[in-house]
Amino acid sequence: MRVVTVPTIRLTSSKAAGHTFTLSQQEDELLECYFCHVRAEATKGLTSGQGRFFVDCGGNPLTNIYSDLQRLRKKYLPQEPGAAVDETPSSESPSTSTGPASLPTPPVTGDIQWDRFLEVFPSSLHSVAPSKRLCVGAGFTAYRPLYRKWRNVQLLERTSYILSQAMGRHATQPTEEAVRRSLTKERWVSNTPSVQDVVRGWVAPLGAPTSSQSLIRSISEQSWRGLAVRDFGGEKGKGVVATCPMDKGDVVCDYYGTLISFAEGHRSADSIYCFFFKEFCIDASSRCDCHPEVETYGRFLNHSRKRPNLKAKRFDLTFPGGPRPVIVFLTMQNIKVGEELLWDYGVTRTSFGGEGKDLAWLDM
Numbered sequence: 001m002r003v004v005t006v007p008t009i010r011l012t013s014s015k016a017a018g019h020t021f022t023l024s025q026q027e028d029e030l031l032e033c034y035f036c037h038v039r040a041e042a043t044k045g046l047t048s049g050q051g052r053f054f055v056d057c058g059g060n061p062l063t064n065i066y067s068d069l070q071r072l073r074k075k076y077l078p079q080e081p082g083a084a085v086d087e088t089p090s091s092e093s094p095s096t097s098t099g100p101a102s103l104p105t106p107p108v109t110g111d112i113q114w115d116r117f118l119e120v121f122p123s124s125l126h127s128v129a130p131s132k133r134l135c136v137g138a139g140f141t142a143y144r145p146l147y148r149k150w151r152n153v154q155l156l157e158r159t160s161y162i163l164s165q166a167m168g169r170h171a172t173q174p175t176e177e178a179v180r181r182s183l184t185k186e187r188w189v190s191n192t193p194s195v196q197d198v199v200r201g202w203v204a205p206l207g208a209p210t211s212s213q214s215l216i217r218s219i220s221e222q223s224w225r226g227l228a229v230r231d232f233g234g235e236k237g238k239g240v241v242a243t244c245p246m247d248k249g250d251v252v253c254d255y256y257g258t259l260i261s262f263a264e265g266h267r268s269a270d271s272i273y274c275f276f277f278k279e280f281c282i283d284a285s286s287r288c289d290c291h292p293e294v295e296t297y298g299r300f301l302n303h304s305r306k307r308p309n310l311k312a313k314r315f316d317l318t319f320p321g322g323p324r325p326v327i328v329f330l331t332m333q334n335i336k337v338g339e340e341l342l343w344d345y346g347v348t349r350t351s352f353g354g355e356g357k358d359l360a361w362l363d364m
């Protein structure tokens with residue numbers, strides 16, 4: 001990318017379409033280096049200009065330019081000591097600065113903020129939660145939700161770790177005594193899971209480790225097969241049907257979405273796509289950033305109390321980004337091609353609340 005003479009970039013695709021910004025010489029050189037060396041293979045056949053801005057290792061344009069720009073900047077540009085991270089979303093107007101930090105401050109979405117927070121305060125088994133002073137000092141003025149999420153992530157990691165230490169042979173449920181012993185060894189002074197939470201967090205293992213790996217891959221890539229979304233019309237709307245025969249016990253798909261706390265889920269305006277379980281909720285209200293072009297199936301599965309053919313099961317899996325619980329749908333019987341896949345939402349007229357009282361389909 002040669003932008004030395006007119007070092008201005010206007011984004012024409014992606015979420016940031018319409019934004020323009022000016023590059024300093026240093027940034028220009030950085031991008032030149034990125035395309036000629038870091039992504040040299042992927043950009044070989046491309047012409048300069050449109051389509052050459054941030055591509056993945058396969059040469060495909062990335063959709064979250066701001067987030068990648070941030071990462072690239074952080075990785076390769078020297079940081080000014082003590083420079084605070086600006087949390088203010090940028091406006092539509094072009095940046096006119098040509099100084100060493102002239103790349104625009106991106107519109108900071110929750111995910112980007114969270115990524116940044118984790119970069120500054122990595123969460124691990126033994127790391128100590130950042131103090132208010134450290135959070136604010138690093139530029140996270142609205143640090144509370146990030147801090148809470150950080151603690152939740154660590155708590156999950158600690159819970160999984162203690163489970164792995166305390167589980168019986170053949171991955172059987174650990175006793176309270178075994179959990180207590182494992183917890184005592186760690187000497188964590190805060191954000192420690194309770195003995196009961198660890199015991200309750202145990203879930204039956206999903207076969208051999210290779211099947212856990214393939215499950216993680218299918219979830220990450222959303223590469224479920226044998227499913228199609230069908231519009232049934234009327235009140236029911238869309239649903240999912242099988243496009244190949246399935247055997248009892250097969251894994252169908254997961255309930256893909258954003259993992260949020262139970263309380264956050266209840267505050268969500270569009271909660272028909274929220275899956276609540278214990279202290280968590282998976283929010284599938286909108287298409288996710290990581291698979292914007294994919295219709296994820298879990299959110300379209302309809303309810304049946306009388307003839308469900310799927311059951312939802314929780315698994316705790318360790319993804320490359322860390323451990324997290326997932327909800328996976330398994331078949332309860334053999335399924336024929338064209339059959340609608342249904343699970344029992346587990347709600348009643350009274351528990352569904354309000355309008356739920358008049359919903360005939362809840363009893364079907």
Ligand SMILES: C[S@@+](CC[C@H](N)C(=O)[O-])C[C@H]1O[C@@H](n2cnc3c(N)ncnc32)[C@H](O)[C@@H]1O
Pocket residue numbers: 235236237238239272273299300301302303304361364
């Ligand atoms: C998770 S969504 C399922 C997908 C939804 N049908 C759609 O088109 O987006 C849950 C909503 O689907 C509808 N629904 C689910 N099961 C149903 C059923 N058996 N009969 C009628 N409507 C149903 C209800 O409106 C419910 O709030």
